[in-house]
Every structure is written in C-alpha cells, then in structure tokens.
Amino acid sequence: MKIAALTARLLLGLIFVVFGLNGFLHFIPGPLPPGLAGQFVNAMMQSHYDLFVSAAQVVGGALLFVPRFAPLGLVILGPVLANILAFHIFLLPGQSAVAIVAALLWCVAALRHLSYFRYLVLCGPATAAR
Numbered sequence: 001m002k003i004a005a006l007t008a009r010l011l012l013g014l015i016f017v018v019f020g021l022n023g024f025l026h027f028i029p030g031p032l033p034p035g036l037a038g039q040f041v042n043a044m045m046q047s048h049y050d051l052f053v054s055a056a057q058v059v060g061g062a063l064l065f066v067p068r069f070a071p072l073g074l075v076i077l078g079p080v081l082a083n084i085l086a087f088h089i090f091l092l093p094g095q096s097a098v099a100i101v102a103a104l105l106w107c108v109a110a111l112r113h114l115s116y117f118r119y120l121v122l123c124g125p126a127t128a129a130r
Contacts, residue, residue: 005112009064012105015098016061016077023054037091056080064109071116074109081106 022028032038044050056076063073085103088096110117 002112005109008105008108009070009112012077012102012109013061013064013073015102015105016057016064016080018061020054020057020059020061023050023057033092033095035091037087040087040091053080053083070109071113074106074113074117075120077106 019028032041041050044053057080060073060076060080063069063076081099081103084099085096088099
C-alpha cells in the first residue's frame with residue numbers, strides 16, 4: 001500500500017502541475033467545449049478565475065512532490081478536484097475519464113495520510129478523546 005500511495009501521489013502531482021501550468025502557458029491546444037460547458041469555461045477565462053484555479057493546481061501539485069507537505073497539497077487539491085468532477089459529471093459527462101482517474105488517485109494518496117485528515121473532520125484532537 002505504501003508504494004501504491006507514493007505512486008498515486010506522484011502521478012496526481014504530475015497531473016495537476018501539468019494541467020495547472022497549461023492554464024498559464026496554453027501548451028495543450030484545444031477548442032472550447034460545446035454548450036453550457038463552453039459557456040462556463042468562457043466565463044472563467046473572461047473573469048480570470050481560471051488563473052486562480054490554475055495557481056491552486058500548480059501549488060497543490062508541487063506540494064505533493066515533497067512528502068512532508070503532501071497532506072497540505074491534498075487539502076488544497078481536494079476542492080479543486082471536487083469542482084473538476086462536478087464539471088465533468090454535469091456538463092461533459094462523456095469526457096470524465098481523467099477526472100475519475102484523478103479522484104481515485106487522490107483517494108489512494110489520501111488514505112496514506114488519513115491521520116492528518118482526522119483533525120480536519122473531527123475538529124482537532126480534543127474531539128477524539130470524548
């Protein structure tokens with residue numbers, strides 16, 4: 001399980017660093033998706049909100065490469081990944097394979113650091129003592 005978590009963490013970091021840098025450098029060409037998905041992406045680009053999301057992806061992905069900061073990277077990428085999943089499930093249902101793979105990688109990597117997430121869910125160590 002240790003090797004699987006390490007592999008998942010590094011792959012997830014690579015995915016988010018590459019796609020996050022693409023938000024700034026635009027080295028992966030592609031047209032806007034059709035319909036509501038295209039309108040959503042267009043609104044994000046016009047408001048420059050996509051730059052904030054891309055920065056979160058790059059920072060979170062880079063933190064996954066450093067074992068000490070991997071839990072922080074997972075916390076940063078969790079909401080971003082939830083939004084990516086929602087976008088692909090509701091607006092582009094036929095193209096959700098990469099999002100599902102990234103979510104599975106996140107789950108495998110998060111299982112390794114489950115003790116860190118306990119404090120987020122239980123509101124600290126005092127709750128566990130009750």
